[in-house]
Amino acid sequence: MSKISRRKFLKSAAATGVAASSLSLPYAAYADDHAILVGGLHDLSGAIDFAGIPMNQVMALAVDEINANGGVLGKEVKQVVYDPQSNMSLYSQYATQMALKDKVAVVQGGITSASRETIRPIFHRFKTLYFYNTLYEGGVCDRNEISLGTTPAQTVEKLVPHVMDLFGKKVYTIAADYNYGQITAAWVKRYVEQNGGEVVETEFFPLDVTQFGATISKIQAAAPDMVMSVLVGTGHLGFYRQWAASGMKSKIPMASTTFGAAGSEPIIMTPEEANGIITCYGYYPTIDSPANKAWLEKVKAKYPDNTPILSELSECTWEGMMIWADAVNEAGSLEREKVLEVLESGKTYNMPSGQVSIDPLTHHAIRDVYIADLQNRVFEIKEKFSQVQPIDTQQVCNLKETPNANVHYEISLDG
Amino acid sequence: MDYTIIIALEMLRAIAWLVLLSSGLAIIFGMMRVINIAHGEFLMLGGYTVIMASKIGINIWFAMLVLAPLVVGVFGILVERLVIRWLYGRLLDSLLATWGLSLLMIGGVTMLFGNTVEGVSTPLGGFSVGIYQVSAYNLVMIFAAISILLSVWAVLRYTSVGLIARSVMQNPDMAQALGVNSTFVYMATFGVGSALTGLAGGLIAPVTGVVPSMGINLIGPAFITVITGGASVVTGTLSASGFLGSVDQLITFGFGPVYGGAALLIAALIILRILPQGITGRFFTKKL
Incomplete structure (x- = not known):
């Protein structure tokens, strides 16, 4: 057995440190010949896997679609998937792993507000762009997060x-x-x-x-x-x-x-x-538009036997991937700052759910919402409202004034 | 007046609910001293039996009253043979083992049937008391709770089977020496406790949604009732359910469910502070 002296150990530790710090250079700097990694962090088991599995399936479909259209910046996109099992300590562990080890370009995921508030600060700290695609109570103010789901x-x-x-x-x-x-x-x-x-x-x-x-x-x-x-x-x-x-x-x-x-x-x-x-x-599978019908066909074609139950959560996951890919291609770079600038430019996207744009002040979606009457397991759409603003979050959040905000406001309506 | 009847009915229903949730556990934990953390999942298994049976066209009453106790009873006997019998008298070990069992059952059922299974609607519809509408199924649950308690009491009190079971639980070595096969009695008792739990799970399936993780919401009240009740299976279950159910419902009617749930816990705390052995540790000590 060879002895490791303290000096030798310190030396090798220092060398490792250098190697590690060189790894943390911006993505585009070293990954030229690699595929671009995107992270999916959804509950694939546990009490809410009924929500997480369709979101993950749709994300995989979006990755296929992006690659079929030539990928991002001419490179292939690959999905990194972990199953946090509805367990918050696993959420924080995998989020850190995605940010530091896998160095994914973007993360889609988190379902409950608890899971989002577990991983959002982690991605904020490590500057990993993050899309949260679930309807929730509103109030997240964080320039690093794009929240696509509807708020109350x-x-x-x-x-x-x-x-x-x-x-x-x-x-x-x-x-x-x-x-x-x-x-x-x-x-x-x-x-x-x-x-x-x-x-x-x-x-x-x-x-x-x-x-x-x-x-x-x-x-x-x-x-x-x-x-x-x-x-x-x-x-x-x-x-x-x-x-x-x-x-x-x-x-x-x-x-x-x-x-x-x-x-x-x-x-x-x-x-x-x-x-x-x-x-x-913000979404029902019964939306009567060519974009939605075409999308439903794609989902069915990829998952003929285990077709996911589609909802706002899974449709917004699709939006998250598509909007991200579009923004990266337009920015011509994976650098977070440049991608965020495109995301904040107020572009309107045509999605299965209708017209979606991102409010630059809150990073929440301005989107079409629908009212539906449930009959025999089918949501019959009764009314459509175009381009509805997330005014609850707009009351408390202005990312132009406080670009470094990193909070989840509890929006209070008292007084 | 109508409102008073409604409150009384709801209180009875809440008491019946606790009796259903806890009577199987009263046998397994109260009598046999096995902490079955998988109790909630035994209830879930009963619920799934009813749902799966009614899906293939079996009459829902037959599924609830016969199939659910049968399936869960047999499952209980298997569990007793494979796991529990090694752990008698080792309270903490049985806690750990049955916790593992509970995770295994949640995972297993999710794998087999998925997380999203169509439930059964509550049979019988509603009836009216004055201006109020009440589910007729509430009466079924009340009736079932009474029948369960009565039959457990009758078996323990009047049959030799009940006498043997009680003697084995009291002193297995002495019973063995007198020619009783204690191992078999333990197995059978665990099976009966499981079957009762399955019956309860089947009966509550049409009232709650049935999902693999449903047991988590049910195990708390079940254990609180059994521990508050103390050692006697029938009297303990009845007195604890009666007391806790009434407190819960009265406060829920008066102040809302948050306070109802809290009041139930506080009531249980106070009782256990004054009567550490449960209600039947001090009162009705000679009763079953």
């Missing part, structure tokens, strides 16, 4: 007047008891009042509540014109079932900001339980 101000603003016209002015809100639910319920209240209505009661439920008998009775006692559901997760699915079982479904109509957001609830729930729930999202 975009959807609730349209949904509330639509359903109040249909059903009436007395609204009973039931919401999940964490920041998404609290913030969205506050927006519901604001828009109901702006439209001359009244929220008779807002009830919050911890995510592990599965029994809703008391609430169902209380709703009946309050006799609202409609119920607005901001419930989240598998425990809360029981509400829709128990609501239908009590026979209330035909008596008081319901709208939701969450039902079927990732596409799975309309499958778990039977049509008798879910028909007639009105929702508002």
Whole structure:
């Protein structure tokens, strides 16, 4: 066994240090003959894999499409995939690995707000461009992140007047008891009042509540014109079932900001339980446009047997890849600064969901939103709104003034 | 007046809910002293049995009342033979092993059936009390809870099978010396506890959505009920469910579900502070 003296060890350690620092040169500087790596970080197992697997499938499809069109900067794009298993410590581990070891050019992913807030600061610190493609409560202010999903101000603003016209002015809100639910319920209240209505009661439920008998009775006692559901997760699915079982479904109509957001609830729930729930999202598979139809064909062609359930989450992942590839090609460089400048130039993109552009002040999407009525597992689109602004995040975030911001604001509507 | 009836009904339903969730566990944990962390997944397995059976056209009542307990009972016996029997008297080890089992079951069911499976809607529809609509299925759950408690009590109290089971749990060596096959009794008791859990899982399947991770939401209340109840299977389950269910529902009606859930925990805490052995450690000590 050869002895390693302290001096020798220090020497070799120093040499390694030099090698490591040379590796951390900007991507384009050394990767000329390599494929360009892009990171996908979605929950592929665990409680929300029903959302993560389609997002990952769509991302792979987008990578194929980009390569078929000549790649990025003339190079092939390759997907690096890790499965964080809905586990936040794995999220932070893999995010660090993507940023430092794989040196990916961009990361698409994170689903829950918890996972996003785990990885967003990591990508911010290591200057790895990051796309978050899930609808969420709004308020992220970080120039390194592009948030493509809808925020409550975009959807609730349209949904509330639509359903109040249909059903009436007395609204009973039931919401999940964490920041998404609290913030969205506050927006519901604001828009109901702006439209001359009244929220008779807002009830919050911890995510592990599965029994809703008391609430169902209380709703009946309050006799609202409609119920607005901001419930989240598998425990809360029981509400829709128990609501239908009590026979209330035909008596008081319901709208939701969450039902079927990732596409799975309309499958778990039977049509008798879910028909007639009105929702508002940035994407539905039923959008009647050539762009969407062509996209659906592509998805079907790549995944003939395991066709993913498509939703705003997976469609926005497609957008994330396409917008990134377009921006890199236009910038002619992988350098984050140059790519960000193109992303901030206010380009409009034609996507399956409609017209999408990125608000330079918040890095959130300005997009078309749709209202749909769920009938027999199909979202029948009732109304379309073009180019809706994320005004909630715009209230708190201005990246022109504070380009180094690295926060998630809890948007408060009090006062 | 109608509202009072509704509150009373909901309280009964909440009590029945806790009885259903915890009676299988009362046998496995309360009687046999095996911490089964996979209890929630046993319930989930019962739920999946009902969903899969009704998917291939089997009558939902048959699936709930016969197939679910059968499948989970047999599964329980397998688990007892392969895992649990090595761990009697080793409380912490059984905790670790059944936790692993719970992860395995969640992963296994997800692999086999996926995370997104069509559920069954609640049968029977609703009926009205004055201006209020109530699910008729609530009555089924209340009735099922009463029948489960009554039959467990009757078996333990009046049959020789029950007597043997109780004696083995009390003193396995003495029972063995008197000619009882304790190993078999342990296995059978674990199987019965599992079957009851499967029955409960089947019965709650049409009320909640059935997904592989559903057990996580159910195991907390089940353990709290059994521990609050104490050693007696029937009296303990009934008294703890009655007390905790009423507290939960009254507070939920008055102040909302966040406070209802908190009140349930606080009530359990206070009881265990005053009665560390559970309700039946002090009261009804001679009861089953």
